[in-house]
Amino acid sequence: MSNNWEFFTEKEMRCEGTGGCEMNEEFMSKLIELRKKFNEPMIITSGYRHPAYNMVVGGAPNSPHMKGRAVDVSIMGKEAVRLIRLALDTGMTGIGVAQRGPAMKRFIHIDDLENSHEHPRPWIWSYK
Numbered sequence: 001m002s003n004n005w006e007f008f009t010e011k012e013m014r015c016e017g018t019g020g021c022e023m024n025e026e027f028m029s030k031l032i033e034l035r036k037k038f039n040e041p042m043i044i045t046s047g048y049r050h051p052a053y054n055m056v057v058g059g060a061p062n063s064p065h066m067k068g069r070a071v072d073v074s075i076m077g078k079e080a081v082r083l084i085r086l087a088l089d090t091g092m093t094g095i096g097v098a099q100r101g102p103a104m105k106r107f108i109h110i111d112d113l114e115n116s117h118e119h120p121r122p123w124i125w126s127y128k
Contacts, residue, residue: 007035012044013071017053023068027112031071034090034110038083045107046072062118064094070111072096080108084124093121 003010003021005028014021035042049057049065064070075083076099084095087110096109115121 006032007042008032008044013047015048015050015053016046017056018050020050021048021068023048027069030091030112031110034083034087034092037086037090040079042071042083043074044071045074046070064111064113064119067113069113070094070109072107072109074104074107076103076106080106083108083110088122093123094119095122095124096127097124098127 003013003023008028008031010021013023046065047070048068049059049063051066054060054063054066059065073083080097080099084097087095087108092110092112093115094109094111094113098105098107098109100106113119113121
């Protein structure tokens with residue numbers, strides 16, 4: 001069975017390594033709400049990641065991508081700032097900022113993990 005969420009397709013949320021797609025429905029509801037508020041297309045560069053593929057790409061050992069609770073959005077500049085503000089207003093709790101280097105490599109990570117010892121939330125970080 002294929003998942004097609006409003007504004008997003010299963011194809012763009014699938015693991016690039018395995019083709020699996022185990023996106024969390026609660027997260028997807030928040031992401032759809034965020035997309036409505038943002039009112040512009042959001043180019044997803046990473047959605048669900050199988051644990052083996054997460055290791056291949058150097059993802060965090062307990063990445064929320066493996067739980068289907070995170071996406072990376074290709075975006076930069078003023079639109080990135082606007083997306084971050086709206087993401088926090090929509091209940092997203094983890095914001096990773098990658099805004100250096102070539103435009104095509106810039107992104108904002110968004111997740112909705114609960115506060116825990118392993119993942120303190122809310123939290124905003126930048127990538128090296």
